[in-house]
Amino acid sequence: MTRDISTRLVHHAYRPPADFEAPQIGVHKASTVIFKDTASLRARDWRQKNGYTYGLHGTPTTFSLEERIATLEGGLQTLLVPSGLAAIAVVNMALLSQGDEVLLPDNVYGPSRELARHELARFGIAHRLYDPMDVASLAAAIGERTRLVWVEAPGSVTMEFPDLRSLVAAARTRGVTTAIDNTWGAGIAFDAFETGVDISMQALTKYPSGGGDVLMGSVTTRDPALHERIKLSHMRTGWGVAANDAELVLRSLPSIALRYRSQDATGREVARWLASRAEIGRLLHPAFAGSPGHEHWAATCSAAAGLFSVMFDPAIDSVAVDRFVDALKLFRIGYSWAGPCSLVVPYDLPAMRKPTPYPGTLVRFSMGLEAPADLVNDLEQALVKMNR
Ligand SMILES: Cc1ncc(COP(=O)(O)O)c(C=O)c1O
Numbered sequence: 047m048t049r050d051i052s053t054r055l056v057h058h059a060y061r062p063p064a065d066f067e068a069p070q071i072g073v074h075k076a077s078t079v080i081f082k083d084t085a086s087l088r089a090r091d092w093r094q095k096n097g098y099t100y101g102l103h104g105t106p107t108t109f110s111l112e113e114r115i116a117t118l119e120g121g122l123q124t125l126l127v128p129s130g131l132a133a134i135a136v137v138n139m140a141l142l143s144q145g146d147e148v149l150l151p152d153n154v155y156g157p158s159r160e161l162a163r164h165e166l167a168r169f170g171i172a173h174r175l176y177d178p179m180d181v182a183s184l185a186a187a188i189g190e191r192t193r194l195v196w197v198e199a200p201g202s203v204t205m206e207f208p209d210l211r212s213l214v215a216a217a218r219t220r221g222v223t224t225a226i227d228n229t230w231g232a233g234i235a236f237d238a239f240e241t242g243v244d245i246s247m248q249a250l251t252k253y254p255s256g257g258g259d260v261l262m263g264s265v266t267t268r269d270p271a272l273h274e275r276i277k278l279s280h281m282r283t284g285w286g287v288a289a290n291d292a293e294l295v296l297r298s299l300p301s302i303a304l305r306y307r308s309q310d311a312t313g314r315e316v317a318r319w320l321a322s323r324a325e326i327g328r329l330l331h332p333a334f335a336g337s338p339g340h341e342h343w344a345a346t347c348s349a350a351a352g353l354f355s356v357m358f359d360p361a362i363d364s365v366a367v368d369r370f371v372d373a374l375k376l377f378r379i380g381y382s383w384a385g386p387c388s389l390v391v392p393y394d395l396p397a398m399r400k401p402t403p404y405p406g407t408l409v410r411f412s413m414g415l416e417a418p419a420d421l422v423n424d425l426e427q428a429l430v431k432m433n434r
Contacts, residue, residue, distance in 0.1 A: 070297060071110050075289040076087050076101035078133070085343020093277070102250040104165065110262075112294045116253065116300055118233035119246050121266035123273040126292065127285040130229060131387055133263030134158050135165075136243055137225050138194070140279035144170035147191040151208070153201025153226055156398065168418035177338060178208040185216045195378055197243065198227040199236075199346070202333050202411055204403060207332035207339030210241040210346060218242060223272075229253075232384075234306040238346045239268055245276075251382060253351070256298040256305050258385025263411055308415065308427040309352030309384070314399040314409065315418040316425070317354050325429055327406045352413030353383050355393075357406035362432075370432035376416055376424040383412030388421055 049057075056130035056233070062072065079098045081087040082433065092099040104112070112124040113339045115273035138161070142148055150159055152175040160175035172191070177183040178201060195217040200207040210226070217224045225245035228238045238246040248254065250262040265280075267273040291359070314333060321329040329336070332343035345348065358367050361378060379388040389412040396402045 056343050067431050072109065072295075073293045074105040076105050076120065079105075079196065089251060092281070093274070094331055101137055102284060103281060105289055105394050107296070108287055108292045111296050111299075113429040114296065115233075115248070115250070115264045118254070118265040118299070118302070119228070119248070119264075120233070120237050120239050122268045122270065123277075124264050124266040125167035125277055126250075126284075126287045127263040127275075127280070128254060128267065128388055129261045130227075130247070130263040131157050131161070132285055133249070133265050134196075134227065134245040136276060136283070137163060137247060137265055138166060138171075139283060140164070140221060142166065142169075142171045143193075145191060147172040147174060148194045148195040148196065149174050149176055149184065149187050150196050150397065151176060151193055151198055153178060153206055154196060154206050155202040158196065158227070165186055178213065179206055179207060181212045181216055183269075184213055185220075188220045188222060192222050194378055195222050195224045197224060198229065198230075198369045200230060201345070202400070203355060203408065204338065204395070205330040205332055205353075207343040207346075208242070209339075209342045215244040230351045230353065231347070232302065232306060232351065234340055235349045235351065237330055241346070244269065244272060246376075250295050252384035253302055253306055254295050254299055256302065256380060256384060256386070257294060258387060259276055261292045262287055262291055262295060266306040304414070305384075307349060309413040310349050312413040312416075312418045312421065313350065313352035313411075316413065316421050317356075318410075319422050320356055322426065323429065325362060325432070326356045327359040328404055330355040330357065330404075330408075339407050349393070351384070353410070355408050355410040357404045357408055360406040362407065364394075364407045366432050367409060371406050371409065371429045373422055373431035375427075377411065377423055385412075386415045386417055388412060388414035 091097045092103045116124040176187040226243045228246045229249040246266045333350040393408045395408045
């Protein structure tokens with residue numbers, strides 16, 4: 047009996063070619079995973095590497111990206127989540143229970159602090175801030191209920207580079223798990239696990255994607271028991287990523303080291319030029335002497351992200367700084383850095399941090415892939431307009 051056309055289109059005999067190879071791996075999309083019989087349905091364990099059971103728990107495409115991010119980070123296992131912030135959330139959710147406390151650096155990525163302040167608090171989980179540039183401040187903050195310490199290098203927006211090894215050691219001697227937000231280092235600038243940290247989280251949204259068009263996060267570990275604990279929470283809370291997004295990150299990964307070093311070189315050239323200008327009061331770039339924690343950056347890193355901030359001279363008010371930002375033509379105004387287009391954001395530092403660590407108006411720059419000389423020319427013409 048001839049089957050209906052709809053049936054024949056669904057049950058077409060296509061099978062992927064076994065001997066086909068290409069530079070990029072195939073994009074396998076699934077909500078449903080099909081089993082050949084009931085025995086294989088019962089035997090399949092989603093916790094195994096190739097235990098395909100349900101699209102949410104992974105396809106060959108997402109598992110390949112997990113393996114490559116683990117390689118990039120020098121870890122053993124990686125989990126993917128739909129954003130960098132979701133990676134922070136899944137670590138918190140897996141490791142913290144009612145009555146526990148988590149410690150965050152006072153220059154932590156802002157939404158991570160908001161997550162603790164508003165969401166974790168509703169579940170009876172407390173948080174406390176410590177000064178990442180003072181190891182004694184962390185040691186003093188660790189209490190009976192502390193279960194997790196976050197570190198970030200450098201801190202978001204103000205860019206202080208901490209003594210990671212000493213911070214991690216202070217937590218470890220008290221038996222507390224440590225997690226790093228390794229988005230800035232991206233697995234290129236330094237070896238996060240070499241600092242002794244237990245978990246490395248990244249916003250793949252930034253350097254691993256590199257396109258300014260994908261949101262994704264990763265959680266990487268070296269300890270299989272810790273991985274399993276986070277993976278169980280990950281599974282129960284439904285954090286899947288789409289294969290088309292994974293495909294985009296897989297396509298960008300081979301060029302991450304090239305892009306990172308190029309944006310680093312551009313960032314240093316542009317930062318050096320800005321620092322020479324009378325309008326700039328202070329440069330906050332960990333690769334420059336005089337920037338907070340430069341000595342820790344020098345002892346830890348072989349490179350720096352193309353991301354830095356400047357404090358304008360306090361005599362220049364924020365209205366004038368806005369005029370400068372609005373006059374820029376190549377630098378576009380936007381937050382999510384490490385893409386092809388250079389970005390700029392003026393921040394209201396007094397509203398973010400109390401006490402305010404530096405006087406003046408802060409502007410953060412993110413380097414794209416444009417020629418450094420063009421970026422410097424853009425800055426110069428915008429400063430002329432600001433000074434008018
Ligand atoms: C340091 C850092 N961590 C985490 C994130 C969160 O990443 P996502 O935008 O993918 O949620 C960002 C995003 O700006 C970031 O800068």
